[in-house]
Amino acid sequence: xRSRLAARIKLLLTLGSLVGIFTLIPAQLISASAATGxxxxxxxxxxxxxxxxxxxxxxxxxxxxxxxxxxxxxAKKSSVLFxxxxxxxxxxxxxxxxxxxxxxxxxxxxxxxxGTTGGTFATTTTCANTGVLTTIxxxxxxxxxxxxxxxxxGATRQLSETDTSASNGVTNTVNIAVARSDARAGTVTNx
Amino acid sequence: MKRKFLTRTSTGIGRTGVRVAIxxxxxTGGLALVSSSVFASLTATAFNxxxxxxxxxxxxxIQANNGNxxxxxxxxxxxxxxxxxxxxxxxxxTLDAQGLTLxxxxxxxxxxxxxxxxxxxxxxSQCSVAWTPATGVCSGTTTSLGxxxxxxxxxxxxxxxxxxxxxxxxxxxAGSIIRLxxxxxxxxxxxxxxxxxxPANTIQGTTASITWTLTESERNATTTNS
Numbered sequence: 001x002r003s004r005l006a007a008r009i010k011l012l013l014t015l016g017s018l019v020g021i022f023t024l025i026p027a028q029l030i031s032a033s034a035a036t037g038x039x040x041x042x043x044x045x046x047x048x049x050x051x052x053x054x055x056x057x058x059x060x061x062x063x064x065x066x067x068x069x070x071x072x073x074x075a076k077k078s079s080v081l082f083x084x085x086x087x088x089x090x091x092x093x094x095x096x097x098x099x100x101x102x103x104x105x106x107x108x109x110x111x112x113x114x115g116t117t118g119g120t121f122a123t124t125t126t127c128a129n130t131g132v133l134t135t136i137x138x139x140x141x142x143x144x145x146x147x148x149x150x151x152x153x154g155a156t157r158q159l160s161e162t163d164t165s166a167s168n169g170v171t172n173t174v175n176i177a178v179a180r181s182d183a184r185a186g187t188v189t190n191x
Numbered sequence: 192m193k194r195k196f197l198t199r200t201s202t203g204i205g206r207t208g209v210r211v212a213i214x215x216x217x218x219t220g221g222l223a224l225v226s227s228s229v230f231a232s233l234t235a236t237a238f239n240x241x242x243x244x245x246x247x248x249x250x251x252x253i254q255a256n257n258g259n260x261x262x263x264x265x266x267x268x269x270x271x272x273x274x275x276x277x278x279x280x281x282x283x284x285t286l287d288a289q290g291l292t293l294x295x296x297x298x299x300x301x302x303x304x305x306x307x308x309x310x311x312x313x314x315x316s317q318c319s320v321a322w323t324p325a326t327g328v329c330s331g332t333t334t335s336l337g338x339x340x341x342x343x344x345x346x347x348x349x350x351x352x353x354x355x356x357x358x359x360x361x362x363x364x365a366g367s368i369i370r371l372x373x374x375x376x377x378x379x380x381x382x383x384x385x386x387x388x389x390p391a392n393t394i395q396g397t398t399a400s401i402t403w404t405l406t407e408s409e410r411n412a413t414t415t416n417s
Contacts, residue, residue, distance in 0.1 A: 038250035038284060039406035046276075046403070047264035048303055048311070050377065052395040056387030065387040087387050088395075089267045177385045186271025186379065190327030191259040 053183040054088035055095050057174045061085065061156045071173040072161065074107070079124035079162040084176060086151045090183040095151075097137055098144030098175045099161070105170040108162045109137040111149070121158050138164070146182075248286035252407050255279045257370070258324025261403055270309075270394060271379040277322045280369040280405055287361040288407035291369065292348035296402045302392075303399035307343040310394065314339035314374040317353055322372055329372075339376065348406065361410035373403070 057070035065087040072080050086092055099107055112119040115131030122128040136159075137145045151157050163170055256262055257277035265274050282288050293315065297304040303311050315336045318329035336351040353369050355362055363369070382390050389395050 036250050036286075036409040037406050038252040038282075038288065039404050040252040040254040040280060041402050041404040042254070042261035044262055045298060045400040046261045047266075048268055048375075048399040048401060049264070049266045050303060050394050050397045051267040051269040051272075052384070052389060053269075054384045054387045054389065054395075067386060067388045069386050088384070090269055175386060177383050179383045180270050180380055183269065186269065186273070188273045188275065188327075190275045190277075191263070191324060 051089035052087075053090045053092065053178050053180065055084055055086055055092055055151065055176050055178045057176050058083050058085050058156075069173045069175045071171055073169060073171050074161060074163040075169045076166070077163055079160045081121055081124055081158060081160050082174065083156040083158050084151060085156045086153055088178075088183070089153060091153055092149075092151045092178055092183050094146055094148045094178075094182045096144060096146045096177040096179075096182070098142070098177075099137065099139075099172055100141045100175070101170045101172040102141075104140060105163065105165040105172065106138070106140050107170075107172050108135050108164055109174070110135050110160045110162065111147075112158070119157060121160060124160055125162070248409075249284040250286050250288060250407065250409050251282070251284035252288070252405060253281050253283045254405070255281070257322055261373075261401075265375070268311075268375075268377060270377045270382070273374055273376040275324075275327050276373045276375065277324045278371055278373065278403075279321075280371065282363050282365055282367050282369075282407065285365055287358075287365050287410040288363040289360050289410050290406075290408040291351045291353050291363060292406050293345075293351055294348045294404040294406065295342050295345055296404070297342075298400040298402070299398055301397045301399045302394050303397045304342040304401065306394070307341040309378060309380055309392075310341055310343050311399070312339045312341045312376050312378070314376070315349075315351055316372045316374065317351075318370045318372065319354065321370055327372070336371075339374070342401075351405070363407055 054065065056066055056068075058066055059070070059072075059082055061083055063083075063085065065085075070082055072082065074080055084095065097109060099109065101107065111134050112121055112127035112131035113134050115127060115129040117129045117131075119131055120128045121131075125133070127133050136147050137143055149157060161172060161174065163172070254260075255278070257279050260276055260278045268274065280291075293313075295304065295313075302309060316329075317334045317336055319331035319334075320329065322329055332354075334354050336353060337349065340349060351371075353363065377394060380394065382393055382395065384390060384395070
């Protein structure tokens with residue numbers, strides 16, 4: 001009898017201890033690991049768009065970005081007009097123009113400077129509005145130049161290409177490249 | 192004098208039965224005594240006439256644009272550009288806080304926030320007084336909270352050791368305002384666009400939609416005797 005009573009009391013004590021342990025342990029864990037945090041974030045995300053710098057040679061001012069060099073057939077000792085169009089988001093201050101063609105052809109790339117209306121040509125060999133015809137590149141296939149010229153976003157600038165070789169017409173290709181350094185310099189904006 | 196003694200009788204119950212009955216009665220009485228001593232003790236109570244009022248502290252961080260802040264979009268962001276945006280954070284809770292961190296999320300997968308070389312970087316600075324957003328001038332003391340870091344490299348929250356640094360583990364006092372400038376920049380890079388075709392792996396034309404989350408932690412728990 002006594003031993004049974006003692007065994008039951010012992011059992012009750014053991015169960016009580018276990019209940020106590022399982023009650024205490026979670027409380028200790030919570031107090032140790034559950035630090036409270038507060039945060040704040042912008043309800044409307046900040047939309048960011050990177051600019052582009054992009055210039056391409058085209059035959060008309062309304063052309064969509066061709067994404068390709070401009071190849072033109074130039075008759076012997078004749079000229080063709082073409083445009084450089086700024087398709088990017090940044091105004092450009094300069095560009096690198098290179099030309100290539102078949103055989104030993106030579107070409108002159110010319111531009112109208114000065115004058116009163118943005119360097120347009122009157123004919124393939126003359127400038128309009130008192131502009132001055134200026135050769136910016138003269139040479140054989142593979143020649144290139146980095147030329148300083150301001151071209152605003154969406155704007156075009158007219159150039160001419162003249163065959164100066166003795167060949168009976170050549171197919172000449174104009175490539176235009178712009179680097180980050182050809183666009184406006186980096187800016188710091190506070191707002 | 193003749194003494195009378197109780198004599199043992201011999202009944203149907205028998206000697207053994209009597210012993211059992213006596214033992215049972217004794218056991219019952221004993222158990223009753225034991226149980227009453229365990230469960231029926233006297234108690235006395237005392238309590239406070241005025242209840243103890245207990246209020247849990249709060250932790251709350253709110254932000255307010257100073258100027259365009261994070262609300263206005265950034266367009267035409269060119270390599271080499273820096274855009275400064277100003278945001279004030281107030282510890283609006285009743286508890287002091289610590290451990291301010293910055294986390295960034297971009298809902299658009301882009302090189303802007305995913306490329307550690309050509310993508311965007313951020314440098315956070317603190318001014319002891321309000322920034323002038325139009326000029327970016329801090330007329331008080333400016334403190335850079337770390338170095339400029341590419342967003343793509345922020346796989347874990349960026350610690351912002353705001354001023355004051357003390358008291359330790361509770362330096363963001365309840366009610367205090369943290370006035371921050373976020374300088375966002377794109378590295379200059381060396382990209383070349385040919386005949387209107389953007390180069391491969393370009394940052395040009397990419398977009399991001401950024402959520403800036405600042406988090407403060409509760410000051411260290413304290414034990415108060417009073």
